[in-house]
Amino acid sequence: MDFSFSREQVMFKKEVIRFAKKEIVPRVQEHDLNGEFDFQSFRKMGDFGILGLHFPEELGGGGADVVTTVLAGEALGEAGVDGGLTLAYGAHSFLCADTIFRHGTDAQRQHYIPKLASGEWIGCMGLSEPDAGSDVASMSTTATRQGDTYVLNGTKMWITNGPIADVAVVYAKTDPDQQHAGISAFIIDKGTPGFSAGPPLLKMGVRTSKTSELVLNNCVIPAENLLGNEGEGFLMAMQTVEWDRSALLAPFVGSTTYLVKKCADYAKGRVQFGKPIGHYQAIKRKLADMRIFGEAARALVYRIAWCKDQGRPLNHLEAAVAKLFIGDWSLPVTNDAVTLHGGYGYTHEFDVERIFRDTRLAPIGGGTSEVQKMIISRLM
Template sequence: MDYFLTEEQQMIRDTAREIASEKIIPVRAELDEKNEFPTSILEDMAKADLFSIFIPEEYGGFGGGCFEIVLALEELARGCVGVATSYAASALGIFPVLIAGSEEMKKKYLPDVAAGTRWAAFGLTEANAGSDAGGVQTTAVLDGDEWVLNGTKQWITNGGEAHLYTIVALTDPRKGARGASIFLVEDGDPGFSYGKKEDKMGIRASATRELILKDCRIPKDRLVGRQGTGFITVMKTLDISRPGIASLGVGLGQAALDEAVTYAKQRVQFGKPIISFQAISHMLADMAIQVEAARALVYAAARHIDSNPKKMSKASSMCKVFATDMAMKVTTDAVQVLGGYGYMKEYPVEKMMRDAKILQIYEGTNQIQRNVVGQELNKEYAS
C-alpha cells in the first residue's frame, strides 16, 4: 500500500533495505550460529547515516521522529531481527538524554551517537525489576562531586558492546519509583564491568549481558535530568521506543511471508505448486492480511506519537502488542507452509520463528501492554 512517504522517508527506507539485502542477509545465518555481534554491519549503518535518524539536526543528526525510525527498523528486520535490535537498542539507550539531558550533555554525546562512532544501551531491567520496573534496587549516592552507583542490571541489549549506558538507579530508596534517577555511565568507568554474554534462543546476533556496578564512580554532571524524575523519563522513553519493536515485528512478518510465498510457488505436490491448494493459499492470504494490518497500525501510531507526544501510551502499547503477536503467528505459519524444510536451519524461517518470540517479551511484555491499554481506556471512559 502507498503510505505517501516523503522523499527523505523513501531514502531512509531504501537505504535500510539496501543494507539488509547486501550486508545482513548474506551473513545472518552465520551470525546466528556463532552468537556473533554484528560490529561491521553497524559500522556500515553508521557510514550510511542511519544512526543520525533519531538525533536532532543541531547535534549532527537528521532530525527524524518515531515514524522515520520505524521505517528503518522495519527494513533492517526483514534482514535479521537480531541485527536490527542492536541498532534499535542504541536509540533506546540515548532516548533518555534526548528527553531529559542538559544542553551540555547533549552537545557532548549526541554528535558521536549520530555519527555511529559510539553506541548506547538502556540499563533498566534487574533480577527483581522486570515487568515491575518500579522495583529497581540499584542505588546512586552523591559523594562530593561524584555519584557512586551500586547494583546489577540484567539482560541488557548491547551490553558489553555499547560505549554509553543510561542507568536507572535510586537516589532516594524511601520513595520507591519516585526516588529513581537516570545516569550516564561510560564504558571504562571505574567500578563498571560486564557479566557473561547470554546464550539466547533467538536474536543471537544481538549481545545481551549483565551490567555490574560496584562502587562505580561517575562525575556529578552525568545525572540525566533532575534527581527523582528518572521513572517519568523511563516511561516516556518506552512510549517512544515501543513502535520500534512493533516495526521489527512488521519487518519480520513480511520476511516470513516472502519466504512462504516463494516456497509455495516452487514446491510441487500432487502435480501442482502448493500455492494452488486452497488450504495453503488461505493461510498465505491470512498472513498477508495480518502483516499489512500491523504495518498500518504501526505507521499510524508512529505518526500519532510524532504529532501528539503527550498522548502516546495507548497507541504505543497497542501497536507493540498487535504487531509482535502477528510476527509470532506469521513466522509459525511460515514454518508450517514449508513443512519439514521449515524446521531445518538450512531455511531462514526456522530462525525467524525463534527471533519472533522475544518481540512479545522485551520492552514490556505484551501482557503488560494490555494493562497499559486497559488503564488508558479506564481514564478515557471515566464518568
C-alpha cells in the first residue's frame, strides 16, 4: 500500500487552495445569503482548469487523473468554498460533462466538452423524479422514437444547476415495459421547445447552487442526441456514482480541515472565565472529533479515486461505505463547530452556520444513508 501523492499533485492542491481563497471565497457568504449562483467564480474555475480537469487536453481539459481531480475538490473545501458551488461543479463536470465524454460520439464530445470544460456552458443531469429517487427503475419519464427524433415527456426533480444549465443529460424510459434495461440517456440543449426548468427551489443549505425541476412536455430532440444505445442509460447513471463517491465527497473532507482551523482560531481568541476556551478539554474534544472524522474520511474517498484510476469497475460496497460514513459522520462534526462558536455560530456572521446547513445534504444527496445501508447489506 502507498498513500502518497506525487509532488506535482501536492503542488497543484496548494495552487487550487490559493486560487480559491483569492478568487472565490471572498464572495461566498454574500452569495449564500442572497441564494445566488456565482457565475463569475464558476467561470474562473473553468479558466483555472478545474471544471475540465480530467478531460483530455485536446478537448480543453487538463488531462489529469482521478486522484488529482479529487484533490482539487478537497482543496476547494479546504479553502472555504461553499458546498453550493462545489455541488454545482460536481453536477456540471461529473454528472453531465463526464457522461457525454464517456458515452458520446466524437461529434458530441467535440461539440460539448470544450465549452463545458471552460465553463462557457453549464451542465446538469436529470435522473431523479418526484416519485423516483434512488428507485431509478420506477421513473416515469418516457422517450418515444418518432422517425429521426425522440419525444420526451415527464418531470425531473432535485436537479442541481437545472435553472441555469445550458445542457442537460436526461434519463428517460425508451421501453416503459422494462425496468433498468428500459432506461436511455439523452442530451438536451437549453431552449429546446418543450424543455423548461421550474423556478429555483428554496433550500436549507447549498443555497448558491440552483436546484429545480425539469419539465419535458412533448420535447422533441434529434435522434442523434441519444447517448450510446437505447437501454444503456442505467449503466451510465451508475457510472456517475463513481464520481458521487469520490470527487463529489472530496469537498466535505476539505471542508473539515477548514473547520478545524476556523474553530481552533476562534477557540484561541475567545476568552471565558479568564482564559481562552481552547484551554478547556471539552473544546479540545470537539476539535479532536473534527480532525478524526476528516482523517478517517480522506482515505475512503481516495480509495475510490485510486481504483477508478486503475480502470477497475466500481466496487459498490466500498463506494457505499464511503458515502455512508461521510454522510452520517459529517453532521455531528459541523454541529460541534456551530456549538463551539456559541451564539456567534448561530449567526450568518460566522460561516460555520453555512457549513452546517450545507453539510446537511451529505446524507441525502446522491443516495441517502439508508440507501447506502441497503446496498451494503445486500453486497456483504
